[in-house]
Amino acid sequence: xxxxxxxxxxxxxxxxxxxxxxxxxxxxxxxxxxxxxxxxxxxxxxxxxxxxxxxxxxxxxxxxxxxxxxxxxxxxxxxxxxxxxxxxxxxxxxxxxxxxxxxxxxxxxxxxxxxxxxxxxxxxxxxxxxxxxxxxxxxxxxxxxxxxxxxxxxxxxxxxxxxxxxxxxxxxxxxxxxxxxxxxxxxxxxxxxxxxxxxxxxxxxxxxxxxxxxxxxxxxxxxxxxxxxxxxxxxxxxxxxxxxxxxxxxxxxxxxxxxxxxxxxxxxxxxxxxxxxxxxxxxxxxxxxxxxxxxxxxxxxxxxxxxxxxxxxxxxx
Numbered sequence: 001x002x003x004x005x006x007x008x009x010x011x012x013x014x015x016x017x018x019x020x021x022x023x024x025x026x027x028x029x030x031x032x033x034x035x036x037x038x039x040x041x042x043x044x045x046x047x048x049x050x051x052x053x054x055x056x057x058x059x060x061x062x063x064x065x066x067x068x069x070x071x072x073x074x075x076x077x078x079x080x081x082x083x084x085x086x087x088x089x090x091x092x093x094x095x096x097x098x099x100x101x102x103x104x105x106x107x108x109x110x111x112x113x114x115x116x117x118x119x120x121x122x123x124x125x126x127x128x129x130x131x132x133x134x135x136x137x138x139x140x141x142x143x144x145x146x147x148x149x150x151x152x153x154x155x156x157x158x159x160x161x162x163x164x165x166x167x168x169x170x171x172x173x174x175x176x177x178x179x180x181x182x183x184x185x186x187x188x189x190x191x192x193x194x195x196x197x198x199x200x201x202x203x204x205x206x207x208x209x210x211x212x213x214x215x216x217x218x219x220x221x222x223x224x225x226x227x228x229x230x231x232x233x234x235x236x237x238x239x240x241x242x243x244x245x246x247x248x249x250x251x252x253x254x255x256x257x258x259x260x261x262x263x264x265x266x267x268x269x270x271x272x273x274x275x276x277x278x279x280x281x282x283x284x285x286x287x288x289x290x291x292x293x294x295x296x297x298x299x300x301x302x303x304x305x306x307x308x309x310x311x312x313x314x315x316x317x
Contacts, residue, residue, distance in 0.1 A: 001069075001070050001298065001301050001302075001303055002066070002067050002068060002069055002070065003061060003064060003065065003066050003067070003068050003070055003098075003099055003167055003169065004061070004066040004067060006070060006073075006099070006101075006169070006298060006303075007059075007060075007061050007066075007169060007171075009294070009297060009298075010059060010171045010174045010175070010294055011053070011054045011055075011056065011059060011174060013174055013177075013178060013293070013294060013297070014056055014059070014171075014173060014174020014175070014177045014178065015055065015174075017174075017177040017178045017180070017181035017182075018055075018119070018177050019119065019122060019123050019126065019177065019180060019181070019184075019237065020119060020122040024122065025055050028055055029052065029053065029055055032051050032052055032055075033052055036049075036051075036052060048108070048112075056116055056172065056173040056174055057109065057112035057113070057115035057116055058105040058109045058110070058112060058113045058115075058116050058170065058172040058173050058239060059105070059109060059170060059171050059172055059173060059174055060105075060107070060108060060109040060169070060170055061167070061168075061169045062106060062107040062108070062109065062158045062161070062168045062169060062170060063107075063158055063161050063162045063166075063167060063168050064099070064161070064166065064167020064168060064169075065167065068098060068099075068167060069098070070098040070099045070303055071096065071098055071302070071303060071304060072095075072096050072097055072098050072099075072303070072304040072305075072306060073097070073098065073099040073100075073101050073298065073303055073304070073305055073306065074086070074087045074090065074097045074099070074100050074101065074306045074308060075101040075102075075103075075291065075295060075305055075306065075307055075308070075311055076101075076102065076103070076307065076308045076309025076310055076311050077102075077103045077104060077284055077287045077288070077291075077309055077310035077311055078102065078103075078104050078309050078310060079100050079101070079102030079103075079104075079106070079157060079168070079309055080106070080156065080157045081156055081157050081160045083100065083102075083157075083308060083309050084100060084157055084160040084161045084164065084166060084168070085160070085164075086308065087100050087166055088164050088166065090306070095306075097166070097306065098167065099166075099167045099168075099169060100161060100166055100167065100168045100169070101169050101170075101171065102157075102168065102169070102170045102171075103170070103171060103172060103175055103287050103290075103291050103311075104170070104172060104287075105170040105172045106154065106155075106156075106157045106158055106168065106170050107154050107155050107157070107158040107168075107170070108154065109170040109172065110149060110152065110154045110170075111149060111150075111152075111154045113145065113149055113172075113239050113240065114142050114143075114145040114146040114149065114239065115239075116172075116173045116238060116239040117138060117141070117142045117145060117238050117239045117240070117242070118138070118142070118238075119173070119237055119238035119239070120134075120138055120235075120237075120238035120239075120242045120246075121134045121135050121138050122134075123233075123235065123237070123238065124137065124138075124246060124249065124250070127233055127250055127253050127254075127255055128250075128252075128253030128254055128255075129246075129249045129250065129252075129253050133249055134249075137242075137243045137245045137246050137249065138242060138243055140243065141242055141243040145239065145240055171291070171294065172239075173237060173238070173239065174290075174294070175287065175290030175291045175293070175294055176236055176237035176238075176287075176290050177237050177290075178289075178290045178293040178294065179236055179286050179287075179289045179290035179293070180234050180235075180236040180237045180290075182289070182293065183202075183205075183234045183236070183259065183281075183289075184232075184233075184234040186201060187201065187232040187234065187259070188232075192229050192232065193228060193229060194225060194226060194227060194228055194229055195220055195223050195224065195225050195226070195227045195228075195229050195257055195277045195279065196220075196224075196225030196226065197229065198229050198232060198257060198259065198279055199218045199220065199225065199279060202218045202259070202279070202281055203217065203218060205285075205289060206312075206314040207282075207285040207286070207288045207289040207292065207312045207314055208281060208282060208285045208289075210285070210312045210314070211282045211284060211285035211312060216282050216283075216284060216285065217282055217285065218279055218280065218281050218282055218285075219279070219280045219282075220277070220278070220279050220280075221263065221268055221278050221279070221280050222268060222271050222272045222276065222277055222278035223257070223276075223277030223278065227277055228256065229256055229257040229277065230254070230255070230256020230257060230277075231254050231255050231256050231257070232255075232256070232257045232258075232259060233250065233255045233257070233258055233259070234259045235258055235259065235260050236259070236260060236261050236281075236286055236290075241262070241263065241264060241267060244266055244267050244270045245270075247267070247270045247271040247273070247274040247276055248270070248273070248274045250274070250276060251274035251275060251276050255276060256276065256277060257276065257277040257278070257279065258271065258276055258277070258278050258279070259279045259281050260278065260279070260280060260281065261280070261281060261282070261283045261286040261287070262280060262283045263278060263280060284310045284311075284312065285312060287310075287311075288310070288311050288312035288313070288314075289314075291311060292312075292313060292314055292315070292316065293316070295313070296315055296316050296317045299315065300317060
């Protein structure tokens with residue numbers, strides 16, 4: 001596969017698994033195209049043309065020849081300067097690496113992370129929160145995340161890869177969509193009765209079982225295993241943690257248990273106040289499951305996957 005083909009596959013899979021549904025995603029892309037067509041020529045200079053076909057601003061080819069053939073890819077959750085040097089060292093030792101693939105965004109994909117957070121508005125709406133409330137809740141949080149990422153040195157890893165002549169790509173929200181969709185389908189079909197049953201279902205996935213072996217598996221941080229789960233909502237996509245104000249609204253909408261990758265203490269306290277059970281599924285395990293669903297497709301196309309940097313590799317096909 002060529003680098004561009006891997007990128008387009010990741011975006012296509014992310015769109016198919018998008019919690020907003022394909023019609024909504026296509027509608028948003030159409031709006032982006034109209035916005036571009038209505039722009040003045042001087043404004044188009046700063047416009048990222050990838051946004052016309054890719055609705056995920058945190059997923060980009062960051063450096064390298066898009067047409068390069070990829071036979072081997074070094075993949076991890078966080079691929080920073082150290083991992084770029086690891087790729088370079090592997091090549092020196094005779095192990096070919098044609099692409100460095102990061103889950104967490106780097107470069108402009110990190111700078112624009114806040115743009116994908118609007119997904120969370122639709123997740124709240126689908127859970128039963130009125131759309132005006134969902135958009136109001138997320139507005140302040142999106143601005144906060146935008147300001148938070150502004151001072152970050154976004155291009156460290158990108159610059160290192162470019163200097164050493166290596167291709168680097170970030171695939172974030174598409175992978176998060178994949179794990180969210182797969183787990184939500186599992187819970188909807190099997191309808192776990194208790195919070196403990198939700199944890200058991202999570203541990204039925206090899207990434208979570210593997211993470212449990214080194215102390216990073218699923219954990220209940222609000223509630224206990226005997227409590228009834230009620231309506232289970234998987235909240236693992238949309239860039240990063242949402243607003244603390246969402247939990248009261250989710251409780252009112254009938255959500256009984258949240259399954260998340262991670263949660264800050266302020267968010268946990270708000271969920272507890274709203275009597276929502278919370279299960280931390282595990283950050284690296286969740287990210288790994290999402291990436292693995294993509295990586296299986298790459299391997300099926302003949303691409304060798306070399307896992308590192310927190311990726312718990314498991315093949316499903």
